[in-house]
Amino acid sequence: MALKNRLIPVLLLQNGVLVRSELFRIHQIIGNPLHEVDRFTEWNVDELVYLDISRDDRYDLGREDQKVAGLADALGILDAVAERCFMPLTWGGRIKTLDGIRERIARGADKVTLNTALVTSPELVTQGARVYGSQAIVASIDALRHPDGTLEAFVDGGRTATGLTPEALAARAERLGAGEVLLQSIDRDGTATGYDTDLIARVVDATTIPVVACSGVGRFEDYAAGIEAGASAVAAANIWHFKELADRAGKRALAKAGVDVRL
Amino acid sequence: MAERIAVIDYGMGNLRSVTNAFASLGASPAVVTQPDELADAERIVLPGVGAFADGMQNLRDGGWVDALEEQVRRKGKPFLGLCIGMQVLADRGTEHGSNAGLGWIAGTVERIASDNGLRVPHIGWNDVTFTPGHAMYDGLGESDAFYFVHSYVLRPDDDSVVSGVCEYGGDFAASVETQNIRAAQFHPEKSHRAGLRLLKNFLEWR
Numbered sequence: 001m002a003l004k005n006r007l008i009p010v011l012l013l014q015n016g017v018l019v020r021s022e023l024f025r026i027h028q029i030i031g032n033p034l035h036e037v038d039r040f041t042e043w044n045v046d047e048l049v050y051l052d053i054s055r056d057d058r059y060d061l062g063r064e065d066q067k068v069a070g071l072a073d074a075l076g077i078l079d080a081v082a083e084r085c086f087m088p089l090t091w092g093g094r095i096k097t098l099d100g101i102r103e104r105i106a107r108g109a110d111k112v113t114l115n116t117a118l119v120t121s122p123e124l125v126t127q128g129a130r131v132y133g134s135q136a137i138v139a140s141i142d143a144l145r146h147p148d149g150t151l152e153a154f155v156d157g158g159r160t161a162t163g164l165t166p167e168a169l170a171a172r173a174e175r176l177g178a179g180e181v182l183l184q185s186i187d188r189d190g191t192a193t194g195y196d197t198d199l200i201a202r203v204v205d206a207t208t209i210p211v212v213a214c215s216g217v218g219r220f221e222d223y224a225a226g227i228e229a230g231a232s233a234v235a236a237a238n239i240w241h242f243k244e245l246a247d248r249a250g251k252r253a254l255a256k257a258g259v260d261v262r263l
Numbered sequence: 264m265a266e267r268i269a270v271i272d273y274g275m276g277n278l279r280s281v282t283n284a285f286a287s288l289g290a291s292p293a294v295v296t297q298p299d300e301l302a303d304a305e306r307i308v309l310p311g312v313g314a315f316a317d318g319m320q321n322l323r324d325g326g327w328v329d330a331l332e333e334q335v336r337r338k339g340k341p342f343l344g345l346c347i348g349m350q351v352l353a354d355r356g357t358e359h360g361s362n363a364g365l366g367w368i369a370g371t372v373e374r375i376a377s378d379n380g381l382r383v384p385h386i387g388w389n390d391v392t393f394t395p396g397h398a399m400y401d402g403l404g405e406s407d408a409f410y411f412v413h414s415y416v417l418r419p420d421d422d423s424v425v426s427g428v429c430e431y432g433g434d435f436a437a438s439v440e441t442q443n444i445r446a447a448q449f450h451p452e453k454s455h456r457a458g459l460r461l462l463k464n465f466l467e468w469r
Contacts, residue, residue: 003389003431004408044455046388047410082279086287088410088453089280108279110312110412110453130359132276132313133347135384135412179384179414210382232382262388262408 004262006046006233007223007250009240010214011036013052013074013093020238021053022190024142024158030241033077037084040240043247045087046262049182049212049235050078051113051140052093053157075107082108090182092140096121101128105136113140113182116155118173119162129177134209137180139173141166143199144186151199158186166199167206174207181207182235185215190238192218197229204230220250224257268292268466269304273321275311275347284452288463298330306341306465307334309348310452315356315372315415318347319364328365335443336367343465344446346413349439352446353417368439368446370419381432384414389429391437391449397426399438399445401464407457409437409449416448 011033012019018030030036040048052074078091091104092113101112101124117124118139128137142154143166153162153169162169170181183203185196193216200213210232217223217236220243226234234254240246254261270281272294285292285308292308293300301307309331311318322328335342344352353364356372364372377383388408393400400407416435419425427447429437438447445465451458 003385003387003411006387079279083283086280086284086453086455086459088412088450105276105312106279108277108283110277110280110450130314131317133358133384134414135386136276136312180386208377208380208382209384210386233387 002260004046005227005254005259006212007247007254007261008047008049008212008233008235009036009040009045009246010049010051010235010237012237013050013054013077015054016077019053020190020241024186024189026190027053034080034084036240037081040247041084041086045247047088047090047233048085049090049092049113050081052091054094055157075103078104078107078109090138092138092182096124098124098127098131101132105132111136111138111180113138114178115140115142116160118169119155122172122176125173125176125178129179134177134179137178138182139170139178139180140182140184141170141173141203142184142186143196145196145199151202154186165202167202170203170211171206174209178209180209181211183211183213183231188216191216192238194218194222195226195229197225200226200229200231220253221257223250223254224259227254227259265291266305266466267303268306268308269295269301270308270310271327272296273311273318273325273327275313275318275321277312278310280450280452281308281310281345284459284462285466288459288466290466298326301330301334304334304340306343307331308343308345309351310345311347313347314358315347315350315364316359316362318351319356319362322351322365331365339443341465341468342444344444345452346448346450349446349448350415350417352439352444356415358415367444368417368419368424368441369421370417372415372417374415375432375435378432384412385431386412389431391427391429394426394428397440398468399426399440399461399464402460403457409447409451409454409458411449413448
């Protein structure tokens, strides 16, 4: 009887369609933004993270066939997601103001992620935690391992360097009031080479809030290394699209490795 | 005629999830924004995510305190508090300074102590062991996993109101049930089948 380690699918929304991502640069269309949510609800998954990675300055990708009528914007999609999602929902992307947090929580998000705002408007983390509680504010940290092996946190969809280590930014976010860390690795994204466990361990050591590990999972067996590195939950994106019964198989692999999961 | 289920909107977050969950059970929940609307309701739900101080402030500023006192405590309408909606039932909260609660459940709301490497907030699925003699978990056996996301817990003075116990850095009250009042620290609206069963039990509660 104890708190279970969570297994979490991450969905990426770009200009109205789901996409898969590689190295934060290459994005391929997966399809309809709601079908996967239905599947996850049916499967009884632990939790869902939905990140809107649309760029404000880009037009849509022209795949009208995959779009849902009437869902012109991300918030409309959030409405539709929330209607069919009886599991915890974290929503992130392009949140710049307290109003932006309020709007997403009112529409059905339980938690919101902040990434760029961690650096550009740190007071938003504190305000958000003040109003909605720390548990509703997730610090989304995107780390890049440079060729010399050093780690640096990036913001703005992986485009802007911060000059900070991921663990320093995570610790700062916790001090500001964040209640959880969603940790992604830019150089592992979409590579299916496993988690950067050194990165995970560093961020776990620098914080006292739960850390959700993401980026790099290529096989279900990769999950357990994230928990062993200290993460409270393990997440992935692509594997949920490309493997059958991704929830059950992922949970089984974790249980086999001795991790306490909700079966 | 369908019963009126009032879900109180006092500016504390995620009402949509709660109404969506009740709607999936065939109920017709109504989000109410004015305290006098509680008079027409047969059942009252107080959801909410956020901080205790803001929750109580919003309840006071919105004029909800007297209306809840009248409809729940005096008239005895079935009441369900969720998350912050459970915490505000206490005498006192300690998040962002000491603040008075509704005082329906004797006790205080305290932060989970983060010693021994315990990560706070407590986020995720954890087992709740049901206390015999309470009906809110009917049909669910002796325990089940529910979704928690919180940093504070209500510590009742009187253990007999505790209907479910969870363990995270020690045992705490996952839920309370006394007279016409039920409340849960976890989120049944986010806890799949077990959570929906708890909500169904509330709808059928006489």
